[in-house]
Amino acid sequence: MAVCAVDENFSQVTDQPKKQPKLGSAKEIRKLEALSGHQTGEDCRCTRLHCFQVTSAEERHCLVDHYNSLSSKDAQVSLSAALINVGSVERKRKF
Numbered sequence: 001m002a003v004c005a006v007d008e009n010f011s012q013v014t015d016q017p018k019k020q021p022k023l024g025s026a027k028e029i030r031k032l033e034a035l036s037g038h039q040t041g042e043d044c045r046c047t048r049l050h051c052f053q054v055t056s057a058e059e060r061h062c063l064v065d066h067y068n069s070l071s072s073k074d075a076q077v078s079l080s081a082a083l084i085n086v087g088s089v090e091r092k093r094k095f
């Protein structure tokens with residue numbers, strides 16, 4: 001009984017308030033997860049570029065971390081666009 005009385009008296013003053021932390025709306029949380037939830041996938045095993053043989057696991061992890069740390073989708077798209085190399089056509093198709 002005495003414990004309950006103490007709890008009632010000091011319920012206003014506590015180090016750990018029962019208030020829920022303000023995380024934003026569910027839409028904002030989903031948006032944040034979509035923005036920073038990218039992971040390195042499995043080995044693509046492509047024969048032309050040899051992606052997973054050319055880059056180390058640490059380099060891939062660093063790149064994905066940097067990509068996830070960007071503040072907006074637009075910044076992520078800009079980074080992706082900047083990383084694309086446009087090469088010249090080596091042999092044109094005959095129709």
Ligand SMILES: [Zn+2]
Nearest residue numbers: 044046049051
């Ligand atoms: Zn590949």
